[in-house]
Amino acid sequence: MGHITFKFEEKHKEELTVDIDKGETILDIAIDNNISLHHNCGAVCACSTCHIYIEKGECLLTDMSDKEEDFVDRARYPKINSRLACQCELTEDGDLVVTIPDQSVMIGH
Numbered sequence: 001m002g003h004i005t006f007k008f009e010e011k012h013k014e015e016l017t018v019d020i021d022k023g024e025t026i027l028d029i030a031i032d033n034n035i036s037l038h039h040n041c042g043a044v045c046a047c048s049t050c051h052i053y054i055e056k057g058e059c060l061l062t063d064m065s066d067k068e069e070d071f072v073d074r075a076r077y078p079k080i081n082s083r084l085a086c087q088c089e090l091t092e093d094g095d096l097v098v099t100i101p102d103q104s105v106m107i108g109h
């Protein structure tokens, strides 16, 4: 088990830390905790709406596939630490910190 701390670009949202188990994806954890995070393709790595930034703990997650990399490039403001939440599965115990982009300006592809 580990912990994940969600931070938000949207200023009115407060940071949230919750438990995470191996095999769970960051998208699953976000949904389970009522965190607004778009996932327009249904978590099959066919959009970029579940885009997040990994601030800490990248090494605890599944590696990025070529397909994920392709869709990350189409995300709004991709950075070096960008990932798609539905493709980030916890493979080792530890602590993660992620930033959720502003969902109010998310476009649907």
Ligand code: FES
Residues within 6 Å of the ligand: 038, 039, 040, 041, 042, 043, 044, 045, 046, 047, 048, 049, 050, 071, 084, 085, 086, 087
């Ligand atoms: S929900 Fe579409 S790539 Fe994650």
